[in-house]
Every structure is written in C-alpha cells, then in structure tokens.
Amino acid sequence: MSELRGTQVLVTGGAGFIGSHLVDRLLADGADSVLVLDNLVNGKRDNLAHLQDDPRVQLLEGDIRDDDARQRALAGTDIVFHLACLGVRHSLHDPMENHSVNAEGTLQLLQAAKQNAVGRFVYASTSEVFGTAQVAPMDERHPTWPETVYGGSKLAGEAYTRAHFRTYGMDTVVVRPFNTYGPRxxxxxxxxxxxxxxxxxxxxxxxxxxxxxxxxxxDFMHVSDTAAALALLATAEGVAGQTINLGSGxxxxxxxxxxxxxxxxxxxxxxxxxxxxxxxxVRRLLGDPSLMHALTGFAPRVxxxxxxxxxxxxxxxxxxxxxxxxxxxxxxxxxxxxx
Structure with missing residues (x-):
C-alpha cells in the first residue's frame, strides 16, 4: 500500500467500467493523485461521481490521439495505466476508427510517455488477441490469432508496448485481462x-x-479482482517487459x-x-493465470x-x-x- 505514496498516476479510460474501479483501488492503495484522461465516448462521469469531492482525483476530458491532451495528462506522471480503447463489437461496424484509437492511439501515448520520462507504463490488452483457444488453459505463449480488428488492434498495441521496452528501455508491462464483469x-x-x-x-x-x-x-473475473491485480502491477518488481494473463483459470x-x-x-x-x-x-477462452500469481502472489477472491x-x-x-x-x-x- 505504501509503495504508491508520493506517486502521480494517469489512467486513460478511467471513467469507464474497469478504469473507474482501478481509480478507486489506486486511491485505496495510497496514490497521491490520479488523473483520468477520458473522452467519455464509453466512459461516464457518473462512474467517478462518488469521487467528485476527493482532491486527489481529476478528470481531463480528452482523446488519447490529441497531442495537447496527452501532454497535459502526462506532465509529472509517474505511472500510466492505459485502458482507453474501443471495443470488439465496435470494431465490426467501424474497423478504421477502432484501429485508430487502439493501435495508433497507443503508439502515440507510448511516444509521449517516453518523452515525459514516465516511470512505468501498464498497457491493458485483452484475451481477444488469442482468438479461439488452440490448447487450454492458454498461457502467455499461446499463439495469437485474433478473430476481429479489435483483437488485431490490441495486439498491435501490445507489440508497440513491448518494442518500447526492448528498443528504448522503457519500463512497460502488457497485461491481458480475460472477461471482466461487475458493477458499472x-x-x-x-x-x-x-x-x-x-x-x-x-x-x-x-x-x-x-x-x-x-x-x-x-474466463470471467470480477472487476474488484481485476482492479486489485492491475494496481499490483503499478509497483511490482520483476514485471518490466513482461506480458501477463489476467484470468481466473x-x-x-x-x-x-x-x-x-x-x-x-x-x-x-x-x-x-x-x-x-x-x-x-471466439469459441473458447480459458486463461492460465500462473505467471501473474508467480510474479505478484495475486489470486482472485470472488x-x-x-x-x-x-x-x-x-x-x-x-x-x-x-x-x-x-x-x-x-x-x-x-x-x-x-x-
């Protein structure tokens, strides 16, 4: 808990379903401040309404593809959680915009984070990058054959995130949540x-x-567990450069x-x-959560x-x-x- 004290955290998509629960968890774990960057296309102000009087939280309405919004959001930031995206069903009727936000937007944010010397960049990918399970349970080395442009765009974001670790030495983590559910x-x-x-x-x-x-x-996981697991990756040791499944098994x-x-x-x-x-x-999804447990000790509770x-x-x-x-x-x- 104390490891987040003194940190300024950015959560893109932080007014969304998972993002707003992550904001709650980061605050509970002692973050000094949490800035939310969200264009409110899928996110809602109501998801953060219970925090409106908390001086540690600020909502910046803006798009990750807008340079001014990115620079304002990243100024002084220690840790980035990048959750902003457009979803799988959106990609079926508007694949170009889905690619623009999920793939190009991620690359733009990574470059800006590098310029601002961010301490850690956590990229929330998706189990959709796998496509249908060829073997189960699916560990992180399972082949990636996405069925949709959404899965493909998120896989591109993964590749860009890993490239920033290997090419530029950025402290990046790729996490693949399976199916999160719960309030909001x-x-x-x-x-x-x-x-x-x-x-x-x-x-x-x-x-x-x-x-x-x-x-x-x-493979379903309650949002309280997903948020707790993501928050652990803010300061966990030994996770830089890793790609990690986040499922219940x-x-x-x-x-x-x-x-x-x-x-x-x-x-x-x-x-x-x-x-x-x-x-x-996708016909079948079943994650192997053993790497996350080995690195952080995390296990879902709900x-x-x-x-x-x-x-x-x-x-x-x-x-x-x-x-x-x-x-x-x-x-x-x-x-x-x-x-």
Missing amino acids: SHFEGDSGEVLPRTIVRLLGGMRPVIYGDGEQTR TEVTMNTLCAAVARAVGRPDLEPIHDDARPGD AFEDGVVDLVRWFQNGSTAVDDMLTRVEERNWEPVTA
Missing part, C-alpha cells in the same frame, strides 16, 4: 456485454439471447451464464432464445456465482428503471446504427 459494466450500445445485457433482459421479464449453441466459453459457457443469471434474478422459467452465431465470435448475484443486486438497486435500460439494450450491437 456496460449493458447499452456497442459496448454492451453479455452479462449485464442478460441481467437487464431477465429483470424486464424477457428471455435472454444466446448467439449460437451457447457452448462457447469465457475457470471457464463458463454462455448456457451456464444464462442459467446463473436466471437463478439470481429468480426467473429460471425464462429460457434462452438461440440466435445465429455472431461474426468473429467466485463467479457470487459475482453474478452481486451484479444483479447492483442493477436492482440502481436509479435507472428497468424499462429505460431495456430501450438501450442493442442485442445485435455489432451492426451499424441506422437512422
């Missing part, structure tokens, strides 16, 4: 995730939707997920609707079923009516929005 997760638009979308539908008395046969799997099918949500909501009678498989959908119950309660206790949330759920959220 997105149910709306092209950033909507399967768990919150499923919860909203079931709370509204609607059957959940599964794309394909539902036997595709994901367990896999959950979409059929199992829907059944767990239905139990938590109290509507096991609402059986899933099966629709056509999504384009570019079991999947318990985390689902927690997330259902969060939605039930929120200020937004279920009917209002349902109007913002886009089931085929990889398709272009039409007027």
Whole structure:
C-alpha cells in the first residue's frame, strides 16, 4: 500500500467500467493523485461521481490521439495505466476508427510517455488477441490469432508496448485481462456485454439471447479482482517487459451464464432464445493465470456465482428503471446504427 505514496498516476479510460474501479483501488492503495484522461465516448462521469469531492482525483476530458491532451495528462506522471480503447463489437461496424484509437492511439501515448520520462507504463490488452483457444488453459505463449480488428488492434498495441521496452528501455508491462464483469459494466450500445445485457433482459421479464449453441466459453473475473491485480502491477518488481494473463483459470459457457443469471434474478422459467452465431465470435477462452500469481502472489477472491448475484443486486438497486435500460439494450450491437 505504501509503495504508491508520493506517486502521480494517469489512467486513460478511467471513467469507464474497469478504469473507474482501478481509480478507486489506486486511491485505496495510497496514490497521491490520479488523473483520468477520458473522452467519455464509453466512459461516464457518473462512474467517478462518488469521487467528485476527493482532491486527489481529476478528470481531463480528452482523446488519447490529441497531442495537447496527452501532454497535459502526462506532465509529472509517474505511472500510466492505459485502458482507453474501443471495443470488439465496435470494431465490426467501424474497423478504421477502432484501429485508430487502439493501435495508433497507443503508439502515440507510448511516444509521449517516453518523452515525459514516465516511470512505468501498464498497457491493458485483452484475451481477444488469442482468438479461439488452440490448447487450454492458454498461457502467455499461446499463439495469437485474433478473430476481429479489435483483437488485431490490441495486439498491435501490445507489440508497440513491448518494442518500447526492448528498443528504448522503457519500463512497460502488457497485461491481458480475460472477461471482466461487475458493477458499472456496460449493458447499452456497442459496448454492451453479455452479462449485464442478460441481467437487464431477465429483470424486464424477457428471455435472454444466446448467439449460437451457447457452448462457447469465457474466463470471467470480477472487476474488484481485476482492479486489485492491475494496481499490483503499478509497483511490482520483476514485471518490466513482461506480458501477463489476467484470468481466473475457470471457464463458463454462455448456457451456464444464462442459467446463473436466471437463478439470481429468480426467473429460471425464462429460457434462452438461440440466435445465429455472431461474426468473429471466439469459441473458447480459458486463461492460465500462473505467471501473474508467480510474479505478484495475486489470486482472485470472488467466485463467479457470487459475482453474478452481486451484479444483479447492483442493477436492482440502481436509479435507472428497468424499462429505460431495456430501450438501450442493442442485442445485435455489432451492426451499424441506422437512422
């Protein structure tokens, strides 16, 4: 905890789902100040509203591709957590912008961090760089064959981050979170995730939707665990230049997920609707988390079923009516929005 005292931390995408939880954790772990750089395309001011009176936190609204915003954000920064990105479903309908933010934006931020002599740069990649598991569990040496432009753009960001370690001697870390879920997760638009979308539908008395046969799997981790693990990488020794998986080491099918949500909501009678498989959908993800544990001692604490119950309660206790949330759920959220 004391290792973060005296540090100024930048979190790009810090008004987003994972980013805002990371801000909470960094403050709890003793960071002197946390600056959030977010253009609020996917992030929300509401995610940081509970910190509005905390003098240690500042939100700078801006784009990582804007040089002025980058320079303002990096001035005096000791540690960078780079989480800003556009997601997998966005890449299906706007691949060029997805590449621009995720790949080019990362390179621009790395160059600016080098110029500002940042102490450590932590790049949040994604398990989507792997594509479908060829062997399981998937360790960091598993082949990278992304299925989407999103996965490809995040893999490019990884390569640029590793190159800055090897070429320029920057203290960089690449971390690959698998599937994070929990409070503040997105149910709306092209950033909507399967768990919150499923919860909203079931709370509204609607059957959940599964794309394909539902036997595709994901490795889920509660956001409190993801944030705790990321915060450890701010000061952990022996991680410079590493690429590290961040998963639970367990896999959950979409059929199992829907059944767990239905139990938590109290509507096991609402059986899933099966629709056509999504384009570019990864069939299997199961991470090997042993390197993260070896380097930091980290192990997740929240079991999947318990985390689902927690997330259902969060939605039930929120200020937004279920009917209002349902109007913002886009089931085929990889398709272009039409007027």
